[in-house]
Amino acid sequence: MTVVSHAQDIDLARLLRPGDSIVVGQACGEPSTLLEGLIAQGAHIGDLSAFVATSFSGIFDPKSAAAVWLSSMGAIGSLRSMSKANAVDIIPCHVSQVAPMITAGDLPCDVAFVQVSPADANGDHSFGLISDYVQAAVARARIVVAEVNDHVPFTLGALLPASQIDHAIEVSRPPVQVPPATIGETDRAIAAYSTSYIDDGAVIQMGVGAVPDAMLQMLVDRRDLGVHSGMVGDGLVDLVEAGAVTNARKRIDRGVTITGALIGTSRLYDFAHRNPEVRMCATSYTHDAGVLSQLDNLVTINSAIEVDLTGQVNAEQSGAAYLGGTGGQVDFVRAGARSPGGRAIMALPATAKGGTVSRITAQLSGPVTTARSEVDVVITEFGAAELRGQNIAERARRLIAIAHPDFQEDLARAAHPIQQRRF
Structure with a gap:
């Protein structure tokens, strides 16, 4: 060397x-x-x-x-x-x-x-x-x-x-840091609907950003939460210090937060230093279907660019502009939806570009990241649409209900042919 x-x-x-x-x-x-x-x-x-x-x-x-x-x-x-x-x-x-x-x-x-x-x-x-x-x-x-x-x-x-x-x-230099996001009213509204699905003893997976950060702030009153996530941010420290995260009820890795990426600031990094209650793992463990299947009450929270009226999710591209990525979304959506007592949440604001574009859309503008057959719950600041077990016409009705009111009429008109058919 x-x-x-x-x-x-x-x-x-x-x-x-x-x-x-x-x-x-x-x-x-x-x-x-x-x-x-x-x-x-x-x-x-x-x-x-x-x-x-x-x-x-x-x-x-x-x-x-x-x-x-x-x-x-x-x-x-x-x-x-x-x-x-x-x-x-x-x-x-x-x-x-x-x-x-x-x-x-x-x-x-x-x-x-x-x-x-x-x-x-x-x-x-x-x-x-x-x-x-x-x-x-x-x-x-x-x-x-x-x-x-x-x-x-x-x-x-x-x-x-x-x-x-x-x-x-x-x-000897500070590593890259990602400070907590600025949380707005829309983020808090989405977070409030999302956290209603997280009970004491749940195991959570989420990313970093304004909505996840808002959610973590709202979970400080929970008890015995577990964490198994591809990444964690500074909010983990708040939940541990509040006594909300203990990992005490997990069937596997009891007492330990499992993650593959620390994406935050020196506060998170200092917390994780030689901390036996935080274990860094490869994606072969954090995202593995066999491992995830052993987690009961797993609630996964992921984001999207847009969702169409049948429940298809695009988390990658808007027109010609590539904005996101597939990440670990599909692995965790499947795991949360199939976990006993678990849920898979797709959380996104109802609009983009200053409110001029609806993110609940009749047709995706980019690729399908997560198939409609995998999607469980879609949440915007206007509510939660539970799609699991619903036919296509009912999915459309529920998704229109959580779209921004300014776009609901146009979406209903686009959905009319769908709602006239039986599936």
Whole structure:
């Protein structure tokens, strides 16, 4: 293992070959210093490509495409500007498919760039803030380059022995942080309807953003909640401190929050540091159907760009603009809908673009992310539409009822042919 202090001290041309494919740790686990070095030196190496699932660092922008061509499973965070500039290739896939594709070679991985914590007494580093597909990347890569950051917490569950690192750089800088979102009146209304489905002892899965943050604020009076989620934010700390999250009633992983990504601020990172009640896991565990089937009362909350009148969900694209991604939505929608006592919630504002566009729509403007056969409950600020077991005509009626009143008449007119038929 070669240890250097700064990315500029690494001659990446000695490590990378023209045409190499690099898999990068995502979200708050982005190895920022390595990426800055890659963008500075990549053009001189030539024909480099990189895969990152999400990016919040702002390091990637359309100009960085001159140094390294980027691909991703979506356009989340700063990748949205890349998508608008046609500077990123979108690979439609679930987040749970990324690691298997790396292992199989379908997603090339010559080099792994990862961010890790300092080593413990045994010489093991923690993956810190991200443990989803990075383990598969390390196992597959010809060269593993690690950014050892003394600001990264030593989280439990996913460790990287120093012997598996080929080159390391030591840095001391705050990792990427995603502060809690600004919560508005619409977010609170959606959250109020959503939390009515979450009782004491429920196991919850949700993402980060204004609606999830509002929901977490409303759950402080619950007791013995469990958490099994692809990602968690700062709101987890609030729920633990309030005594709401104990994980005490889970059939598996009792007493432990299970997640694959910490997406928040130093408050969350400090909380997770060497905390035995937080376990970082790969997507092969967090999103696995066999694991999720062992969770009773699992309530999953996901978001969408739009939902059509039959219940089809688009969480990826609006017209030509790629705005989101498949993420772990389908895995968790299926799990929540099939969990004994559980529910699968799709939460979204009723309108977009300043209220000029209805997000309950007669026809999707983009792809189907989640099939109507999987969708359980759709919630807007105007209420909840329970779709499970309902025929298409009744689905349309219920979805129109939670659309913004300004669009209900047009939607009813569009639904009229549907409601005249029997299914």
